[in-house]
Amino acid sequence: MTSAHTEGSALDTRTVAAGAADLTKVYGTGDTVVEALRGVSIEFAAGEFTAIMGPSGSGKSTLMHCLAGLDVATDGRVHIGDVDLTGLSDKAMTELRRDRIGFVFQSFNLVPTLTAAENITLPVDIAGRDIDKEWFDTVIDRLGIADRLDHLPSELSGGQQQRVACARALVGKPEIIFGDEPTGNLDSRSSGEVLEILRAATDEFGQTVVIVTHDPRAASYADRVVFLADGQIVRQLARPSADDVFEVMKNLDGAPTDAAPADAGTAASGDDTTGPKHAATESHPYEVH
Numbered sequence: 001m002t003s004a005h006t007e008g009s010a011l012d013t014r015t016v017a018a019g020a021a022d023l024t025k026v027y028g029t030g031d032t033v034v035e036a037l038r039g040v041s042i043e044f045a046a047g048e049f050t051a052i053m054g055p056s057g058s059g060k061s062t063l064m065h066c067l068a069g070l071d072v073a074t075d076g077r078v079h080i081g082d083v084d085l086t087g088l089s090d091k092a093m094t095e096l097r098r099d100r101i102g103f104v105f106q107s108f109n110l111v112p113t114l115t116a117a118e119n120i121t122l123p124v125d126i127a128g129r130d131i132d133k134e135w136f137d138t139v140i141d142r143l144g145i146a147d148r149l150d151h152l153p154s155e156l157s158g159g160q161q162q163r164v165a166c167a168r169a170l171v172g173k174p175e176i177i178f179g180d181e182p183t184g185n186l187d188s189r190s191s192g193e194v195l196e197i198l199r200a201a202t203d204e205f206g207q208t209v210v211i212v213t214h215d216p217r218a219a220s221y222a223d224r225v226v227f228l229a230d231g232q233i234v235r236q237l238a239r240p241s242a243d244d245v246f247e248v249m250k251n252l253d254g255a256p257t258d259a260a261p262a263d264a265g266t267a268a269s270g271d272d273t274t275g276p277k278h279a280a281t282e283s284h285p286y287e288v289h
């Protein structure tokens, strides 16, 4: 399969953890039609941390939800590892999400009647797998929630709930973790902790991480930042600083697509990823149908 071309990326020589080809997503019909994704192709190397950015309405969440099997594109293909999501049955899709994908959402999606510990182990429990206790302890420790494990979500702060959601995504050691604004509700300290562990998930454990974020500082933790505008990939940066990201965002915000940076074409041609929006996503990604 083809590889994305990003300045400084070693994707060509690495295993591709997930990707999309020529993805389009159209909402509505007639006068109300919205082309949320317009021919996006992109790949994510195993062990790579990617941040997706772009102005409001540019298609970030749609793309992420299509990639994660939480929504279905109008056209194009998505794969996780060597599994093509196109045409998978609901059951197969649910199992793939449960076994191979971790999710961290801004709205946490914790089950309110389960303790933090029960929420964290839920996907692994549902899958009937054993918890790797050593890894569980490492994750809990790194996220600083060891003394909160017996609490219900309602007894936790927003930052603690988000760290629980993050632990849930990590504990099962999924190949790929998708985060939709995973630090969106967090103060800067909690945000830093979540980003550090996502960084560690790639550096130390070879997991693949893809997040949507509006925050240049969060994006600066990534190996690669992909910028969307108007449903298309318009630019990519390898290992940018927060200032680099800010500069690009400043130019994209409110700018028409054809005013995107001059190198946009390179990224777009090699790397368009598009996906549909998240109607089905925000509830229970691990649910067994």
Ligand SMILES: Nc1ncnc2c1ncn2[C@@H]1O[C@H](COP(=O)(O)OP(=O)(O)OP(=O)(O)O)[C@@H](O)[C@H]1O
Residues within 6 Å of the ligand: 027, 028, 034, 035, 036, 054, 055, 056, 057, 058, 059, 060, 061, 062, 063, 276, 277, 278, 279
């Ligand atoms: N269920 C839907 N029905 C109709 N249009 C939708 C739906 N979901 C998304 N859209 C439209 O698709 C486009 C892309 O939306 P999307 O949420 O992916 O953008 P985004 O970049 O994630 O935005 P934000 O940063 O504001 O969350 C927008 O124009 C949006 O209004």
